[in-house]
Amino acid sequence: MRGARAGDRLLHLYTWLIIVWLSSPIAVMILFGFNDKQSKSNTTWQGFTLRWYAELFDISDLTVALYNSLVIALVSTVITVVIGTMLGLALGRHRFRGQGATNFLVFAAISTPELVMGASLLSLFVSGNVPRDANTIIISHVLFSLSFVVVTVRARVVTLDPSLEEAARDLGATAWGTFRQVTLPAILPGVLAGGMLAFALSIDDYVVTSFVNGSTVTFPLWIVGAVKTGIPPQVNVMGTLIFCIGVLIAVGNAVAARRRS
Amino acid sequence: MNPFMRGMTQPRTRRDVFRLAGFSAAGLALAACGVQGQKAAPPKADAVADYWAKQKKNGKVVFANWPEYMPEDKGPLEKFKQDTGIAYEYKEVIQENAEFFGKADPVLRAGQSLGYDIVVMTNGIQLQHMIELGYAVPLDHAKLPNFQANAGQKYKERSYDPGNKYTVPYTSGVTGIAYNTKYVKDEITSIESLFDPKYKGRVGMMADAQEIANFGMIALGIDPEKSTEADWNKAGEKLKAQRDAGIVRKYYDQSYIDAVSKGDVWLTMAWSGDVFQRQLAGEPVKFVVPAEGGTIWTDNMLIPKGAANPVDALMLMDYLYQPAVAAELDEYIQYVTPVPAVQDLLREKARTAKGEDKKALEDMVDSALMFPSEADYAKLRNYTQLTTQQEQVFNPIFQSITQA
Amino acid sequence: MRRLTPYLLALPSWMWLAIFLVVPMVAMASVSLQTGNAIDGFAMTFSFSNYADAIGRYSTQLVRSLLYGGLATVAMLVIGYPVAYFIAFKAGARKSTYLFLLLLPFFVSFVLRTISWNFLLSDNGILFGTLKGWGLLPADFHVLATTFAVVGGLTYNFLPFMILPIYVALERVDPRVVEAAQDLYATRAAAFRRVVLPLSLPGVFAGVLMTFVPATADPINAAILGGTSNTMIGNIIQTEYLTNLDYPTASALSFTLMAVLLVGIFIYARALGTENVLEAAAR
Numbered sequence: 022m023r024g025a026r027a028g029d030r031l032l033h034l035y036t037w038l039i040i041v042w043l044s045s046p047i048a049v050m051i052l053f054g055f056n057d058k059q060s061k062s063n064t065t066w067q068g069f070t071l072r073w074y075a076e077l078f079d080i081s082d083l084t085v086a087l088y089n090s091l092v093i094a095l096v097s098t099v100i101t102v103v104i105g106t107m108l109g110l111a112l113g114r115h116r117f118r119g120q121g122a123t124n125f126l127v128f129a130a131i132s133t134p135e136l137v138m139g140a141s142l143l144s145l146f147v148s149g150n151v152p153r154d155a156n157t158i159i160i161s162h163v164l165f166s167l168s169f170v171v172v173t174v175r176a177r178v179v180t181l182d183p184s185l186e187e188a189a190r191d192l193g194a195t196a197w198g199t200f201r202q203v204t205l206p207a208i209l210p211g212v213l214a215g216g217m218l219a220f221a222l223s224i225d226d227y228v229v230t231s232f233v234n235g236s237t238v239t240f241p242l243w244i245v246g247a248v249k250t251g252i253p254p255q256v257n258v259m260g261t262l263i264f265c266i267g268v269l270i271a272v273g274n275a276v277a278a279r280r281r282s
Numbered sequence: 283m284n285p286f287m288r289g290m291t292q293p294r295t296r297r298d299v300f301r302l303a304g305f306s307a308a309g310l311a312l313a314a315c316g317v318q319g320q321k322a323a324p325p326k327a328d329a330v331a332d333y334w335a336k337q338k339k340n341g342k343v344v345f346a347n348w349p350e351y352m353p354e355d356k357g358p359l360e361k362f363k364q365d366t367g368i369a370y371e372y373k374e375v376i377q378e379n380a381e382f383f384g385k386a387d388p389v390l391r392a393g394q395s396l397g398y399d400i401v402v403m404t405n406g407i408q409l410q411h412m413i414e415l416g417y418a419v420p421l422d423h424a425k426l427p428n429f430q431a432n433a434g435q436k437y438k439e440r441s442y443d444p445g446n447k448y449t450v451p452y453t454s455g456v457t458g459i460a461y462n463t464k465y466v467k468d469e470i471t472s473i474e475s476l477f478d479p480k481y482k483g484r485v486g487m488m489a490d491a492q493e494i495a496n497f498g499m500i501a502l503g504i505d506p507e508k509s510t511e512a513d514w515n516k517a518g519e520k521l522k523a524q525r526d527a528g529i530v531r532k533y534y535d536q537s538y539i540d541a542v543s544k545g546d547v548w549l550t551m552a553w554s555g556d557v558f559q560r561q562l563a564g565e566p567v568k569f570v571v572p573a574e575g576g577t578i579w580t581d582n583m584l585i586p587k588g589a590a591n592p593v594d595a596l597m598l599m600d601y602l603y604q605p606a607v608a609a610e611l612d613e614y615i616q617y618v619t620p621v622p623a624v625q626d627l628l629r630e631k632a633r634t635a636k637g638e639d640k641k642a643l644e645d646m647v648d649s650a651l652m653f654p655s656e657a658d659y660a661k662l663r664n665y666t667q668l669t670t671q672q673e674q675v676f677n678p679i680f681q682s683i684t685q686a
Numbered sequence: 687m688r689r690l691t692p693y694l695l696a697l698p699s700w701m702w703l704a705i706f707l708v709v710p711m712v713a714m715a716s717v718s719l720q721t722g723n724a725i726d727g728f729a730m731t732f733s734f735s736n737y738a739d740a741i742g743r744y745s746t747q748l749v750r751s752l753l754y755g756g757l758a759t760v761a762m763l764v765i766g767y768p769v770a771y772f773i774a775f776k777a778g779a780r781k782s783t784y785l786f787l788l789l790l791p792f793f794v795s796f797v798l799r800t801i802s803w804n805f806l807l808s809d810n811g812i813l814f815g816t817l818k819g820w821g822l823l824p825a826d827f828h829v830l831a832t833t834f835a836v837v838g839g840l841t842y843n844f845l846p847f848m849i850l851p852i853y854v855a856l857e858r859v860d861p862r863v864v865e866a867a868q869d870l871y872a873t874r875a876a877a878f879r880r881v882v883l884p885l886s887l888p889g890v891f892a893g894v895l896m897t898f899v900p901a902t903a904d905p906i907n908a909a910i911l912g913g914t915s916n917t918m919i920g921n922i923i924q925t926e927y928l929t930n931l932d933y934p935t936a937s938a939l940s941f942t943l944m945a946v947l948l949v950g951i952f953i954y955a956r957a958l959g960t961e962n963v964l965e966a967a968a969r
Contacts, residue, residue: 036769047794119696134899140714142706224795245797257798260794378928545809686917
């Protein structure tokens, strides 16, 4: 038994090590948000300052890009979650014609390299005379996030006990009522996980967006443009703030979990 | 992973096959015609005059440019707005000529507008394509008095756009060698230093085919503008030997400047303005135009086809040729301005400035990087001029080295 | 009405996938069989030789990409499995917190992360500069511009996509099954090997699927962290598409890449044993 507990502790330590490793470039990013740099490049430490936090929105293009990214991520996540959950339910619950083809399509969407997806979407939009802007970006983000949500929700749906829903219907609930009060709460973890993944994928996307963005600039696109000439500390600050909000949510979640148990 | 496996192992029903086929037919119909070529004949003079006669000032202009080519407070553009009442939209959306052209081509080919009134492109293959394909609007020089009055003579005689029919220069730059003085103790003067085994694994070269080809040819004493296929092959062999000997660490896009500043590479092909900016910031980098020669390139303003506000675009292009405005622009960009009068203006400003500003301005005025002398110009070469057919021979020679 | 339910539920996603995935793909397949250039135009000539030419020219980069992708996937499996195991079995109520912490760095743009790595791994920077100063590393030691940096970058960037599906599969394993095995005198190692591991295979498969594909096709890590001999097929496709405007070659390469990936996944699925996968997931 002692061996077992030592093994557990090792595993615990290992997991934290991995989390730290994954976060280490974040540490650098946060640090250089405080760099009192004088020149255009932000690569050598020149002193501590808080001024970038005050001047956060000084670069209007950058602020617009961040705003675009957030809006696009939000809208595409909502769309993806809605239609992806629907498909996940259909695939996990029912047997229907075209199931095989649908599975294949979902598989194809995941296995298409981003470069290929972006290029083919651009050709489509151009042939169809569709102007490239935030809408086309949203369309493409839904496309590549869809499979992730479908897979996650479906995995959750197959674990559900159908007798619960049957019971609800026997008690006179409508189809929508059954869904809202029995099914949805049961699949909610899967839906939320899929949604989180979709949001992260969208806000971080570079390759596909670079093909279909037209003249709309998103946060990653702006950063790549600025990489070659020196990224301003405002970018670091924005990244830091996004990270901190995430940490707060995680901590909040942990506290809530502890209260629940 | 069940859904996927099921999808791949279940036999498809006929309906599924038809469904897929139906959509595919639509796709095939879309693409079956292929993409139409569009080489345009240069428009006739009266057609040009007619076009401009129909255009009016709209009060708005959309300017697409490279990053770091406009002061953060957009001073020149703000003054433009005050003087002319024209509102501007400034977008830093151009990072690479090829990538920009690749995205613009399908749009312009389909007859749609890019949404920009002015775009800035470097002289080279892509700019040539823009002109060849009729994507650039011929300029009305009657509306460019400041350009006529203030542009340096060299900038009115560009071989890639004789008579400045379609473009006027925005800024020029020089490709030479940058080196980190912390690690390189010798004074670098020759292009052969880039090929020196002494610096094995510490040399950076540019990934762009035209840039690296130029250096390969200059090192062999060939003038790129007069080069032939045989010359390209010779240059290719020299560059391949450099690669095989392990001398090159990496083929860079513009990220070479961080690498050489940090000391990850010790010598690299570099653009003058990048190095100058780092020097001003106190980093240990030096720039030199090799004795055998370097490359001079120009970023040019042009009006893309389908621009909504061409007259306003012309007015902005011309406004930037006023010496005071050009001086403000160049003080920030720190590349080579097409308006020679700027040097004197900056000298004046340096006289009345104080402290750090004074030193910075003086450095600029004296810098051969920003104001090359005649001797410097004599050493500088342009990119190779290529037809579309030649491009298809030229690119693989050098890409097979940078992308092996 | 009940019968129509699945069709109605699936309809929006179908339309989305059909219009934005299938149609462009078919169009691209058509382009891959054309000849010409961007200036003079392309014409449909059914030139299947485009594929042969493209593969011939770039076989090195293609194989290299599969190699890097494979190495990165194996690394992610080895590194990520224990983490998934820990969170599924040992983390108790704090499961979602750990998952969130794992995903958190990926809310910050990958460009920022890769640049930060570029900075951290600098030859004479914070990490190596210090070690070199203490004499622990030779002066010309470098990680950037090597294969190790590229594979490392791929491993780093796609790790959560390996951990999450494995976690989901492990989480559904009833701990009582493991207890039962141990009651039957299995050691912890044997219980793991013969009970938990097979049950987690659907998750492993999903993880491999979601990491091997993007890792092999990725152009970014090779571009930022690589040296002269690390060019991957993603970079080539990007160049052909955006710089050379050689759409037929770019399309042919794209399809070749996708075909190779699909074949690889199929073989892997077979090797895992289709029955296992179906059986485990059907519970």
